[in-house]
Amino acid sequence: MRADALRNRTTILDTARALIAEVGPEASMEEIATRAGVAVGTLYRHFPGKDELVAAVMAASVDGIAIKINAALRRAQAGASPSQEIATLLEEIVDDTATLFAIKAVTGATTVDQDAERAATDAFAHLLDLARDAGQIADDIGVDDVYLLLSTAPANLPRPARGRWLALVTRGLTTAPRRLQQRAAP
Template sequence: MAQARPPRADAVRNRQKILAAAREQITLHGPDAGMDAIAAAAGVAVGTLYRHFPTKTDLVGAVVTEHMERVATDAEAAHARAASGSKAMDEITAFIGTVLEASANDHAVKAAAHTLGAAPGTTEPEDRATAALASLITAAQADGDLHLDVTVRDFYLLITTAPTDQPPAVRARWLTLVLPGLSTHGRGAAG
């Protein structure tokens, strides 16, 4: 069985350029960004684009995955900080806020996911995020700060429904409304 030969250097470079351009164009014009426009932004011909991503769905999927990559990184960072002393529940709160901010700027990504019915499943980065978040949850529950029935799926549910396309003030308000559902401490003095 022949070894898959390693990809050519320029092919790798092209893949990166295409992903960057796709991210940019999708962010700019939503998932309706044209393939030609993406190719042009990448400084590449459409044919090349199609060699790397046989379908628009594939390309958008890749962008979404990239996004997941970032989520995973953030989750693991939060987990690491919690492991070295910071409060797990604080990390959770911060994490959700961070993801919301990131989505607000990469805004189209979520739309993309929706519109294209992107894979439900289990990409590698999603697994990493899930693992890190699960640990974080367990820790926060051990601290008595997080409701015992909260799961990773709950996080994903909230993140998916976050108002990413609203102005910052609205996004902040949404966080305020939503966090008491997780925390055991309610909303404090406000009411």
């Protein structure tokens, strides 16, 4: 792909993501093209329809999350606090998820690149191992637990609510004593 075509594609994806998150399913291809500063024909050359555009936006979002996970893992391997990297990562993922929910609402799309998701999951598991080894999170916390927590994230609520959710979740992941565990045991 030529450099200008790649720039146009990137601009279109970024604009579509922001516009769909802002206005929802009503975002039209014409409005996306206008805001991206490209002709409608250019948009349709890259993406024949809205479904293809939304699928590409979702794929780019999943790739972006995978990049963030790998960067957090590299920082933790270089000596940063793994639990702090996890907390920062959760905040970024919840913010990204808020946008993804709006995007999924456009077409009901839920599929993602399985290889990218698997690579991100593996990197996150390694990050959790580092945090466990450092004694920063409970020994029984795994990737599935984090996914379960993320499924409860208030992605449709404003940032302050998401911040409170993050504070509660982070507290729950740490190795600090938990009185609730004692009461909740059967």
